[in-house]
Amino acid sequence: MQGLIMGRWKEIPHTADLALHVWGSDLLDLFATAARAMMSFVAVPAQQGGELRARVQLEALDTETLLVDWLGELLFLLERERVVFVTYDFDRVTPNALSADLTGRPVGTYLANIKAVTYHNLAVVQTEEGYETEVVFDV
Amino acid sequence: MVKREEFQRVDAYVWELPRNFDSRMLVPARIYGSEALFRAAFDDRSIEQLVNVAMLPGIVKYAMAMPDMHQGYGFPIGGVAAFDADTGIVSPGGVGYDINCGVRMLASQIEEEEIRPHLNDLATILYRNCPSGVGEGGAVRLSYGELDRVLEEGARWAKAQGYATEDDLERTESGGRMPRANPSAVPDRAKQRGLPQLGSLGSGNHFLEIDIVDAIYEAEAAAAFGLREGQVVVQIHCGSRGLGHEVCSQYLRMLQDAPRRYGFEIPDRELVSAPYDSVEGRDYVAAMAAAANYAFANRQVLAHFVRLSFEEVLAGKVSNWHLQQVYDITHNMAKVEDHVVDGKRRTLIVHRKGATRSFPAGHPELTEVYRSTGQPVLVPGSMGTASYVLVGTESSMALTFGSSCHGAGRTMSRHAATRRARGEQVRSELHEQGITVRAQSMRGLAEEAPFAYKDVSEVVDSVAGVGIARKVARVHPVAVIKG
Numbered sequence: 001m002q003g004l005i006m007g008r009w010k011e012i013p014h015t016a017d018l019a020l021h022v023w024g025s026d027l028l029d030l031f032a033t034a035a036r037a038m039m040s041f042v043a044v045p046a047q048q049g050g051e052l053r054a055r056v057q058l059e060a061l062d063t064e065t066l067l068v069d070w071l072g073e074l075l076f077l078l079e080r081e082r083v084v085f086v087t088y089d090f091d092r093v094t095p096n097a098l099s100a101d102l103t104g105r106p107v108g109t110y111l112a113n114i115k116a117v118t119y120h121n122l123a124v125v126q127t128e129e130g131y132e133t134e135v136v137f138d139v
Numbered sequence: 140m141v142k143r144e145e146f147q148r149v150d151a152y153v154w155e156l157p158r159n160f161d162s163r164m165l166v167p168a169r170i171y172g173s174e175a176l177f178r179a180a181f182d183d184r185s186i187e188q189l190v191n192v193a194m195l196p197g198i199v200k201y202a203m204a205m206p207d208m209h210q211g212y213g214f215p216i217g218g219v220a221a222f223d224a225d226t227g228i229v230s231p232g233g234v235g236y237d238i239n240c241g242v243r244m245l246a247s248q249i250e251e252e253e254i255r256p257h258l259n260d261l262a263t264i265l266y267r268n269c270p271s272g273v274g275e276g277g278a279v280r281l282s283y284g285e286l287d288r289v290l291e292e293g294a295r296w297a298k299a300q301g302y303a304t305e306d307d308l309e310r311t312e313s314g315g316r317m318p319r320a321n322p323s324a325v326p327d328r329a330k331q332r333g334l335p336q337l338g339s340l341g342s343g344n345h346f347l348e349i350d351i352v353d354a355i356y357e358a359e360a361a362a363a364f365g366l367r368e369g370q371v372v373v374q375i376h377c378g379s380r381g382l383g384h385e386v387c388s389q390y391l392r393m394l395q396d397a398p399r400r401y402g403f404e405i406p407d408r409e410l411v412s413a414p415y416d417s418v419e420g421r422d423y424v425a426a427m428a429a430a431a432n433y434a435f436a437n438r439q440v441l442a443h444f445v446r447l448s449f450e451e452v453l454a455g456k457v458s459n460w461h462l463q464q465v466y467d468i469t470h471n472m473a474k475v476e477d478h479v480v481d482g483k484r485r486t487l488i489v490h491r492k493g494a495t496r497s498f499p500a501g502h503p504e505l506t507e508v509y510r511s512t513g514q515p516v517l518v519p520g521s522m523g524t525a526s527y528v529l530v531g532t533e534s535s536m537a538l539t540f541g542s543s544c545h546g547a548g549r550t551m552s553r554h555a556a557t558r559r560a561r562g563e564q565v566r567s568e569l570h571e572q573g574i575t576v577r578a579q580s581m582r583g584l585a586e587e588a589p590f591a592y593k594d595v596s597e598v599v600d601s602v603a604g605v606g607i608a609r610k611v612a613r614v615h616p617v618a619v620i621k622g
Contacts, residue, residue: 015183015549016209042273061395072388079381080331082274110273111582113342113622115384116236118212119391119408138212138236138384139343139553 006130007033018114018137025130027063028093031070034135036086038071038114041137045084046108052083057099063124066096067133071117074102082107095124114139141186143178146170152605153538155201156190163406164193171539172206172601179593180208185215191406192220196414197227199480199487203539205494206601207593209548212236213409216493219542222415224475224486228403229420230412231394231427233490235471236387238427239434240345240378241312242517243442243467244528246364247449248459249371251351251617261349261452262575262618268444268451269347271340271622272579277380278338279440286330287322289337293432294467297439307439309506311467312496312514315435319475321425325382326389329426333382333433338440342583342622345377346522347445350614353525360530360611363512364465372614373462374526375441376519378471379434386430390423415488424473424488431472438467465528466515470495470545476504478540489540497531497543497608516608518599519546521592522584523569525615527599529608543608547595553586560585569619578621587621 007024020037024030056073060066074085085104092099120136146154149169154177158164168189170177180186185208192214193202199221208217213232222228254261270277281289289296294315297303308315322330340347352370355361366372379386397413398405405411413419446462453460473490480487498505500513509515516529524547535541551559560568562581565588569576578584602608 011554013552013554015552018553065392065395068388069392076328076332076385079274107274112580113273115343116388118236120212122408136212 009033009037012134014136017139019134021132021134023130023132027095027131028090030124030131030133031067031093031098032088034067034133035071035074035088038137039074039084039086042075042110042112042114043078043084043107044109044111045086045105049106051103051105052081054085054102056102059097061096063095064119064122066098067124067135068117068119068122070098071135075114075117078107112139141190143181152601158193161190164190166193166198166201168193169201170204170208171605171607173597173604176206176597176601180204183210185210188213188215189218191410192218194406195220195222195228195230195410195412196403197222199223199485205542205544207493207544207546207548207598211492213407214490214492216548217544218492219490219494219539221478221487221489221540224415224488227415227488228412229415229423229473229488230410230490231387231390231423232409232411233492234387234427234473235492236384237378237471238383238386239431239469240471241434241438241467241469242519243375243438244465244517245373245442245445245462246366246465247371247462249457250369251371253457254371257452257456258349258575258618261448262577262620264448264452265347265445266577266620268448269340269441269620270338271342271620273342273622275339275622276335278444281334281337283330286334289436290322290325290429290432291320292316293435294439297436302443303439307442307464309508310464311435312469315439315467317428317431319425320428320432322429324422324425325386325429329382329385329389332385333380336380336382337433337437338444339380340377340441340622341380342580344587345622347441347620348374348616349618350374350526350616352612352614354613356610356612357530360512363509364515364528364611365463366465366528366612372465373445374519375438375445377437377441379430380437382433383430386426390426394419394423427473431469435467466517468495468517476540478536487540491542493545494542495545496541497535498541499531499533499536516543518544518595520595521547521589522587522619522621523572523574523589523616525596525613527595527610528612529599529602530611531608532606534606535608538605539607544598544602547593547598549591550593551591556588556591557582557585559590560588574616575618580622584621
């Protein structure tokens with residue numbers, strides 16, 4: 001399922017690193033939007049080159065850890081496979097687990113390196129509109 | 140929220156928050172620095188982070204912050220905290236994501252006038268031979284088996300491969316090889332990241348610089364370190380790359396449940412820790428040491444390619460192109476050390492995150508070459524500004540468990556820096572100052588512009604004021620290579 005992607009994000013001022021505030025209509029939307037937002041800072045996919053696929057299955061003690069794991073997985077795949085994954089077909093997203101088929105293209109240009117997704121101020125919060133969170137990346 | 144008035148000024152450069160500020164604090168918090176730097180510490184959340192550190196089990200004497208303190212993840216950057224080896228914890232947040240980020244300095248016998256005509260060529264060759272930038276692999280590709288040897292042996296492995304001399308190892312902190320390293324404690328994902336990256340600078344605030352020594356503050360110590368005015372030196376600033384970052388991330392995750400299981404609370408989840416005397420604690424230390432060894436090997440390999448580059452460009456053009464190591468320090472590490480506390484000798488796990496060891500003359504852990512002088516403390520400035528070489532003192536043992544600052548923090552976000560200037564502009568301004576630049580990323584260059592950083596001279600003056608290190612020499616860059 002792809003769900004309705006209504007999510008939005010914005011960069012928050014941070015002296016040393018990268019901080020994003022992300023909103024989603026549901027958990028899937030939040031995770032997908034956070035991922036796309038992060039990827040937009042690290043790499044641009046090539047125009048040419050075939051589509052590449054990967055499968056991700058994650059479980060975590062809490063939703064914050066799940067989010068860190070999810071974003072970390074995308075960064076790991078970018079580094080190891082040199083692929084920018086920006087299309088996510090989730091078949092499961094719960095507060096403690098997710099699985100998804102990813103589609104992406106080879107890296108066209110690298111923009112920046114993220115050392116790690118941190119737990120700084122990290123709280124996935126449910127609101128009337130859906131979910132929101134702030135994520136800080138060590139750059 | 141901590142207010143300035145709640146600190147007591149214990150000495151000219153020492154500010155203390157008593158432990159009764161928060162009932163969870165086990166020790167007071169101390170900030171070392173000038174009044175201006177002390178005031179600046181309230182600009183971000185670094186003081187709250189310092190107070191949190193004071194709550195961690197087994198902490199000894201104080202939770203400390205060096206003059207260059209600023210907000211980090213868990214511990215503030217510039218944070219120093221020592222924990223009892225029997226009753227205390229070890230914390231990945233007290234080491235940092237970039238395990239063994241550090242600085243190496245090499246000294247030449249070349250004068251500034253001799254190298255000027257060749258700087259452009261030298262910068263180009265260094266940029267080619269020393270990979271930097273995002274997505275770039277390292278100069279050395281490893282197999283799994285070889286990587287395990289790197290993780291165990293660090294710079295010693297590099298020597299076996301012909302990348303180092305025995306003299307290099309002697310002039311490296313811990314001989315370039317941390318004890319207690321265990322490759323099995325390093326998660327496979329970290330190894331996968333480390334395989335293609337050995338011998339690479341990385342990006343961000345990492346750099347390779349050619350500098351000129353422009354001031355000597357202590358002639359005897361400078362001579363002992365092999366430094367003199369007008370001389371060309373090289374600095375390499377980088378760490379353990381993706382392998383180290385992954386070790387930290389994975390252990391932050393693995394230790395999530397440890398505080399609950401071992402019966403203590405942590406005020407901030409970025410301070411997850413485990414008792415040093417536990418399986419989890421020892422595993423982290425073993426993985427951290429392995430990642431540290433990777434970083435020592437990394438800087439050693441880069442130093443080798445710097446030497447090859449000097450030879451390639453300067454052989455036949457200068458009389459002596461050889462580079463001798465001055466020292467290699469780490470500024471993100473936890474080390475098991477013996478310290479005298481209230482008259483008694485104790486074994487402590489000293490966490491230095493964005494802080495550098497600063498041991499005095501006579502310390503048994505110092506290499507024989509420097510035992511009568513004291514340890515060189517390398518403090519890099521930001522791009523285009525001065526860097527310093529200091530020497531460790533007895534006072535540092537009494538005040539900060541033998542610790543000092545590591546560099547300057549940022550004043551401006553990366554985003555704001557790129558809005559203020561373009562990379563090309565920064566490059567031409569540096570060029571006007573006589574600094575040749577090679578950089579993979581123009582945006583990265585703008586983010587790292589000198590105006591985005593605090594003044595390291597102020598930090599170093601505070602360090603000297605506290606007495607935890609003394610100034611020995613100052614250098615300024617003439618060429619910068621960045622990812």
